[in-house]
Amino acid sequence: MIACVWDYYGSDASGTALHFEKHLKEFIQVKHIQNLKTGTQINGNTQSFVWCAGKKEELTVVIEVLKPKHYIPENNFKEFGITL
DSSP, X not given: OEEEEEEEESTTHHHHHHHHHHHHHHHHHHTTOOSOEEEEEEOSSSEEEEEEEEOXXXXXXXXXXXXXXXXXXXXXXXXXXXXX
16 A cells, blocks of 8 residues: 655645645546545645555556655555554
């Protein structure tokens, strides 16, 4: 299991991250992708990130189309506040 991550920085980071997560959930629903979890982690006023976690084979379309900036292995989820 891995998590795909999209980072946002600046004064609007939290709002942008929350907005992106909304569209990420819509994308997952439209593409009929099962067994993925999403979330937003807000780290202070100027840094936030959105994550989408699941088995790599279930994340293939998300990775190919939405091009995450980072990947987090399952053993590091807790460190980044990712809970399933």
